[in-house]
Amino acid sequence: MANVANAQAAPLPPLTGAMLAIGAVSVSFATFMNVLDSSIANVAIPTIAGDLGVSANQGTWVITSFAVSNAIAIPLTGWLSQRFGQVRLFITSTILFVLASFLCGAAQSIEMLIAFRVLQGAVAGPMIPMSQSLLLASFPKAKAGTAMAVWSVTTLVAPVVGPILGGWISDNYSWPWIFYINVPLGLLAAYSTWTIYRSRETATKKLPVDTVGLSLLVLWIAALQIMLDKGRELDWFNSGQIIALAVIAVVGLVFFLIWERNEKHPIVDLSLFRNRNFTGSVIALSLGYGAFFGTVVILPLWLQTQIAYTATLAGLAMAPVGLFAIIFAPIVGRNLHRVDARKVATCGFLIFALVLFMRSQFTSGVDRWAVMLPAYIQGFAMAMFFTPLSMLMLSGLKPEQIPAASGLSNFVRVLCGGFGSSITTTAWDSRSALHHTQLMEHANAYNPIYTDSLNNLQQLGLSSDQTNAMFERTLSIQASTLGANDIFYFSSMMFLVLIIAIWSTKPIHGKHAAMDAGGAH
The missing domain is CATH 4.10.860 (DNA Excision Repair, Uvrb; Chain A)
Structure with a gap:
């Protein structure tokens, strides 16, 4: 990297033709790998926890440790990019991510795994903000919406592939391979990005940290x-x-x-929050992502620990979330300048609320189609989530503010994702315990339904201990399901409330959307 051409102070012209296509794919591929690692471990948590001798709830530290360290590292992106250049930073971060992934796979205890996940999240911090900056600089200003759509697709495909891949690897191989697969993917992304962008290094300057x-x-x-x-x-x-x-x-x-x-x-430019569009968009995007990510964590846990799904089946049940997202995200990006971005984002949040309300009606006897249907519908919401809010967030900012704004928004979003995971798993446990206590109040000799059920089981040849054990298991499943329903319902209401934040922003539709978004580099 020492032979990189001198950093250029003047804005570089956008890429064209095959160079644009390869560059966009290369940068997006690294983002894909980063987001993939946020979701691939979700369905593997019970397997990892069992193999390392801890509870499934303790296993969720594997998810939150990555999210929190990632969030802490993101604000450093602005300083690091100015000190070393955006291209060097992006590629170095990608290579270090590959190394940390290998160490995660080689971990022999939950403490080692959490420590390496902290390292992995920290070195991954600059990857997503830098991918946005490089993509916006690669496309013509008038096609900033398309650039954001390309970036959004990678963040949508990864949650689809992650659960399927994580479940399949956990069931058919061993959980370390969910981290080892990053090695070839990361090296390929780093090489192809360096090939395209090495002559497009940004200007560097020394700044105090x-x-x-x-x-x-x-x-x-x-x-x-x-x-x-x-x-x-x-x-x-x-x-x-x-x-x-x-x-x-x-x-x-x-x-x-x-x-x-x-x-x-x-380290964090709080003055950005003086911009109305930035503040409203960051609130809606971050809190919405926290609610979404929290439910994405507990859904596979509930399916595997209570409904007896395998990791593969849990991954397949969650996979449809990206089907329509992948199809419609580019369409939304290309046509966003024609409509009010606030209306598009509002439609997305209404669909999120509907999906989570549907999940709040799940029962312990839910069939696979009922589990998958909300995931299909959620794809539409995902297509209308990142792109319009990102466009609203960046509108009205000066070009030199974009890296800091991207870093700060991603910091808050990832942080809310980590907190959302912890809060939802804690709340799920608390609500499940409450429902268990309430259900147990009806399990007494004066309840004919309870006594008849026990008698029927004993007539089938079960002993008193076996009958009580079966009843306790059934009660725990019901309590856990009701607890999960509470989380889904609250998250549904949260998306409705967050629509207020969307409409606190100023409109950027029409030709002004293209101008504002184009100024995003």
């Missing part, structure tokens, strides 16, 4: 994440440790905000 801001960021996010993950285990605020973590998180956040407002070179 906000070490205080970064330290405060790590402190409050780590404290909050540990509190969310350990709260259930330590009985929440009845634990001195949880209280201490909560205090550290709150105080750390307050000092972080104060410091960043007055820092000359902040």
